[in-house]
Structures are given as C-alpha cells and as structure tokens.
Amino acid sequence: MGKPRTRVSRIRIKKRRVRGLLFVGLLIVLSLSLFGVYKLFNRAQIVSNPIIKYVCSNKESVDLLDNELKKKDTINRGKKVNVYKNQLKDNEENTYTKIKYEGKTFYINDINLTKEKRDIVREEKVYVRTPTTLYKSIDTGEIESSLKKGDELVVLDYDTIDGNGKVNVYKVKVGEQEGYVYQKYVLLDQEESLVNYDPAKYYEVHNNRGNRFNGGHAGNLDYYPVEKPVFEDNVMPPKVYALYLNSGSHILKNIDAYIEYALSTKINAFVVDIKDDSAGYKSKVLETLSPTNYKYANNSLEGYKTAITKIKEAGFYVIGRVTVFKDRNYCIDNPSMAILNTQTNEPYFHNNTYWPSPFQRPVWEFNVNLAKEAATEMGFNEIQFDYVRFPDKTGGAEKNGTMNLRNDYGEEKAQAIQSFVRYATDELHKLNVYVSVDVFGESAYNYVTAYGQYWPAISNIVDVISGMPYPDHFNKYEFDFKELVWTVPYELLNHWGSKYVMKRQTEIPTPAIIRTWVQAYDVSKYKHPGGFSYGVSQIDAQIKGLFDAGLTGGYMTWLSSSNLERYKSQKEVFDKEY
Numbered sequence: 001m002g003k004p005r006t007r008v009s010r011i012r013i014k015k016r017r018v019r020g021l022l023f024v025g026l027l028i029v030l031s032l033s034l035f036g037v038y039k040l041f042n043r044a045q046i047v048s049n050p051i052i053k054y055v056c057s058n059k060e061s062v063d064l065l066d067n068e069l070k071k072k073d074t075i076n077r078g079k080k081v082n083v084y085k086n087q088l089k090d091n092e093e094n095t096y097t098k099i100k101y102e103g104k105t106f107y108i109n110d111i112n113l114t115k116e117k118r119d120i121v122r123e124e125k126v127y128v129r130t131p132t133t134l135y136k137s138i139d140t141g142e143i144e145s146s147l148k149k150g151d152e153l154v155v156l157d158y159d160t161i162d163g164n165g166k167v168n169v170y171k172v173k174v175g176e177q178e179g180y181v182y183q184k185y186v187l188l189d190q191e192e193s194l195v196n197y198d199p200a201k202y203y204e205v206h207n208n209r210g211n212r213f214n215g216g217h218a219g220n221l222d223y224y225p226v227e228k229p230v231f232e233d234n235v236m237p238p239k240v241y242a243l244y245l246n247s248g249s250h251i252l253k254n255i256d257a258y259i260e261y262a263l264s265t266k267i268n269a270f271v272v273d274i275k276d277d278s279a280g281y282k283s284k285v286l287e288t289l290s291p292t293n294y295k296y297a298n299n300s301l302e303g304y305k306t307a308i309t310k311i312k313e314a315g316f317y318v319i320g321r322v323t324v325f326k327d328r329n330y331c332i333d334n335p336s337m338a339i340l341n342t343q344t345n346e347p348y349f350h351n352n353t354y355w356p357s358p359f360q361r362p363v364w365e366f367n368v369n370l371a372k373e374a375a376t377e378m379g380f381n382e383i384q385f386d387y388v389r390f391p392d393k394t395g396g397a398e399k400n401g402t403m404n405l406r407n408d409y410g411e412e413k414a415q416a417i418q419s420f421v422r423y424a425t426d427e428l429h430k431l432n433v434y435v436s437v438d439v440f441g442e443s444a445y446n447y448v449t450a451y452g453q454y455w456p457a458i459s460n461i462v463d464v465i466s467g468m469p470y471p472d473h474f475n476k477y478e479f480d481f482k483e484l485v486w487t488v489p490y491e492l493l494n495h496w497g498s499k500y501v502m503k504r505q506t507e508i509p510t511p512a513i514i515r516t517w518v519q520a521y522d523v524s525k526y527k528h529p530g531g532f533s534y535g536v537s538q539i540d541a542q543i544k545g546l547f548d549a550g551l552t553g554g555y556m557t558w559l560s561s562s563n564l565e566r567y568k569s570q571k572e573v574f575d576k577e578y
Helices: 007-048 199-207 255-263 284-289 291-295 301-313 328-333 361-378 395-399 413-429 455-459 489-505 536-548 564-569
Strands: 051-055 061-065 071-076 080-089 095-101 104-109 125-128 132-137 142-147 152-158 169-174 177-182 240-245 269-275 317-323 382-386 434-440 464-468 516-519 554-558
Touching: 061 095, 071 104, 132 169, 132 413, 142 177, 142 361, 240 255, 240 317, 255 301, 255 564, 269 301, 269 361, 269 554, 284 291, 284 361, 291 328, 301 317, 301 361, 317 361, 361 382, 361 413, 382 413, 382 464, 413 434, 413 455, 434 455, 455 464, 455 489, 489 516, 489 536, 516 536, 536 554
Parallel strands: 240 269, 240 554, 269 317, 317 382, 382 434, 434 464, 464 516, 516 554
Antiparallel strands: 051 080, 061 071, 061 104, 080 095, 095 104, 125 152, 132 142, 132 177, 152 169, 169 177
16 A cells, blocks of 8 residues: 555645646637637638639620619629629519629629630520621631521520620521621611611611612611721821732832832822732632633732832832622633623623622632732732622613523622622721722712612721722713813812712711722723823812812822823822822
C-alpha cells in the first residue's frame, strides 16, 4: 500500500483537475470559434463567388428589376452576370433571380438565364422584312435561293452576337431549303415584316408611280434605311476627281506617265477597268468560271497588279470598274446563264453583244467573286459596277416572246437589280471596300425604267451612285430646251441634277454620295452635223452645272480611249477645285 495522501497533496490534485478542465474548455471554445470562422469564411466564399450565367432571350435586350420587381434598367443578351440564390415571385408565380451586373444588384426573370452559350439566342422563327439572299455559305457568298418580303424562316442556329445583343447571321430553314440570312433583313413579327418603312415620307411616293414601262413597280422595292460604313483603313476623298483608264496593255504599261500627269493636277483618283468587253487581267475567277474572258484578258495578273500598286503608292484613290450584265465572253462559256433567243435557242444578241440574265444568281456570284478577288489582290479602294441593268429597247422582243429572260424567281426587273446591288454591297463591305453603281441619267426620272434601273432603289443601298448624263445621250431638245442640249452642257446638267437627281435623293432615308460621269469625248457627226467638240469649256461647264445643282461628290471622265494626250489637252479643267 502506498502512503496515505496528505491534505496538501489532495489540494494539488484538485488544482491539476481544474486546470485540465479549463484547458479542455478552452480547447472546446477555440474549436467552436474556429468552426464558426470557417462557416463564415465559407459563406463569404459562396457570396463572393456566385454562379456565372448568360442572359438569354428571343430579343436583343432584357429588363432588369429592383426588389419590388419594377423596371430599373435593361441588359443585352449574351452578357455574363453573377447569379445568387435569392429569388422573388410575382402575382403570376413567375420567378425572378437576384443577379449582380456592373457592380449593381438587380432581379431578372429566371427564364432569361442560361449556362449554355448556344442557348443565348431563343428565336424560333423570323420573318423577312427586306427581300434578300438565302446564302448557302456566308463565308464564300455562295447563293442558295432568294427570299421575299414576309417569308417565314425557322431558326436553326446563329453565328455570333455583338455587344448589343444583335445576331449577325441566322441559320434558317424555309420549306425544304436550309441556308443563312443576315439578321438585319428579318424581324420577329410577320405582320411587322410586311409593313413598309415610313410610308407617308418614304414609301407612298414610290408606290404611286406604279409600273409604267414594264421595268417593275416602284412600290415593290425596298426603302428601309441602310447603314453606310466609313472604313478607317480606307479613306474616301470628300470629292473624287477621277480619270478613267481602260485596261488596254498599252495604257497600263504607260501608267507612270498617267501618274506623273495626274500628280500635276487636282486629280486624286483613277477608275480602272477590271472587266469590260475584255478582262483587265488573267484572273483565277475567270480561269474557272469564264475561260474565254481569261483567254482574251489584256494583261497578266502580275502586270496589272504592278500598275494598280503604282497608282496606290502615288497616293491615289483607286476604283475598279466591273461591267456586270453585258458580257459576251461569259455567255459563250455559260449559255444557260444568258438571256435566250427563243427562235434560235442561242444567247440573245443585242447591241453587238450577249447579255447574262440579271435574274440568274450564278451571274451575280461570278461578277462579285471577280470583284472580291480584284479588291483583295490589287487593293482597290472601291468597286464600281456598271451595266447593272437589263438590255434596253427590247420591249418588242419581250412582248412577242422571242426573248426569254430566265426569270427563275418570278421577280420584276427592278427587284432583281436592287437585290443584286444589296448582295454585292454586303459582300464587298466585308472586305472594307466601298461600292458604287453606274446608272443611266434616265434612272433619276420619276418612274422605273424599262431596263430595271430606278435611282432611289439603288442610291438607298450603295455608298456611291454614279449617273451617266452624257449630254449627247439626251434627246436633241430634252426638257423643252430651245438649243441642242449638248451645246449648253451647264444648263443641261444643272437642270438634270437639280430637278431630278436631288429630288430623288430626298425620297429615301439613306441616299448615296453622288459622283457623276462627265463627257470628255466629242459629240459624233451622227448626232451633230460636222460633230461638236468637247474640250475644256464643255467639260468645265458640265462639272459646274452638277456642283451648282448640289451634286458635289466629284466627277469621273468618260473617255473610252483613255488617251493621255487628250487628257493633257483638258488640263485646265483638272487643275481646278470645284
């Protein structure tokens, strides 16, 4: 047996037990405190790292609400937001989830939140507002079909959305066809898609003009505003003063002399043929789609490119001209695309050439692909399309059935022309290249021409519209003039510009820049006994007449020969600032 414990030892044992209990208690308190801190830390983690979701909708923006479910702001679909567990419900049992966006707290309808990017766009159907192209491929510009105003399209997918919640391109299905359409030409509501833009101001005036010459009803064309881009890396001069150059090898091989001359004047641009009656260079597009054009091209690709590069390096704005629906060589290679003579079953021969049909989409693709290749390879600032029309003075052949226009989509002429212009402009704008279209002077009158040109329908879409009011193309006593009109060029072009062109420009919401062709060649003996010379005074008078009428976008000289000595003889004009 051990020694009995003394009173002192018993006291010591009690003290040790108390200290032990205190230590255990302290450990328990400390553990509980640490657990509490851990829980608080975890809660803070949950609060500061909420779930991230995307705003989704069938519209471009969604309402943001306060805690009383009143609208405080909007947010564009596609935006990322921090999502919390807090939720509210309205009287109809709709659920609203708390979110944080740009440092502020809101509530948003729960159906407008998704974890999946592909679920951001919720449209099931869209409707065509502006007649447009159904693309087989947006990247290549290949055409699947044509879409009419009011057509219902089932949405299958989309490519991208911008920061404003706008889709760029929808993948859609219409009937049995699938393809792609630009969002800017469709709406969510079919009834709304059938409405014309601002009828009192911009539609009724055209609708009342009807279809006088079988070129199409002015009221069946589209007058919705079109965004006209300004490319920062491609600056268009406010006033373009341009000399025209055909693509003959003798012209382009002498390009240094043209550049040297132009640098001594106010000329700041050149118009150079890419394709006219013959092609400017041996293009890869021509080699594939029109071997005859390729065979008879005026220059090698390298030689042509050298000339254009020199022009650009000298500081000039360069415009590439493409004739579209007048092309003998293309029709030889592609007779099924040509307007048909039903008596011979051969391409219709008119004005000494063959005419591809403006109704045929492969013709569109061919010319636009050539333009895109030239813009990319050569660096053109602008593509100018000429002969954007049906052949003129063919009414008899159309009426008696000897001409087949190959109208696959049941369009009017002016509809096909406007749709081509829209397609071409969309394609070239993707390359940051401007688009201009040449039109007859008659197109500015208050009717749709028999060949499908109508100034407002074209000007509303393109960047630049270029009338061709050559004085010797007017009737001798046009507008009741007492003199032969080409003998009074100032009065003639001032009247044409002020009374017709400027009036047409006010009838559309987004008119193009006006840059006009002027006659730089002599009036022939056929028109004027003994001929009538067009020198400095006549060219100067045309330009003054146009500028005084308000057509101040510039001028281009039409001299088919592009003769340098002739241009030098006109230097007094080209030295002037208008």
